[in-house]
Amino acid sequence: MGITKANTIIYRASESDCGHCSMKAQCCPTVPARKIHRSVHEDARDLARGLAKTKAYAQSRKDRKKVEMLFAHMKRILKVDRLRLRGITSVRDEFLLMAIAQNLRRMAQWLGTDPAGTLAEAVS
Numbered sequence: 001m002g003i004t005k006a007n008t009i010i011y012r013a014s015e016s017d018c019g020h021c022s023m024k025a026q027c028c029p030t031v032p033a034r035k036i037h038r039s040v041h042e043d044a045r046d047l048a049r050g051l052a053k054t055k056a057y058a059q060s061r062k063d064r065k066k067v068e069m070l071f072a073h074m075k076r077i078l079k080v081d082r083l084r085l086r087g088i089t090s091v092r093d094e095f096l097l098m099a100i101a102q103n104l105r106r107m108a109q110w111l112g113t114d115p116a117g118t119l120a121e122a123v124s
Contacts, residue, residue: 003040011036074098 003009013034018024028034039045051057074080078098085094 007040008037009040011038070102073102078102 015033018028018033021027078101080098083091083094085091
């Protein structure tokens, strides 16, 4: 049992084990013995699959969705596909201004005013 170039471990059953098994017809009907390929990273995948079933993971996905939607709004609506300023303090200030713009927009929605509709009326 060694590791292949594809980072998998191949487990092979013997023909004597498979020959006496009652599940042989469903398991490996066309070959004399079962051969299973398992990634060397499968333990980490199993751990991740286990974590994905927790309530904390579901909450984390919900929180990430909110943050990703805010970044998507910044890119699509506010046209922030790249930063215009350089330097850590300038970038921090630019993000702060974008956050203020988003929060003002959300506050206007909560208060019942439609900033997009108001802007459209002002332009026409």
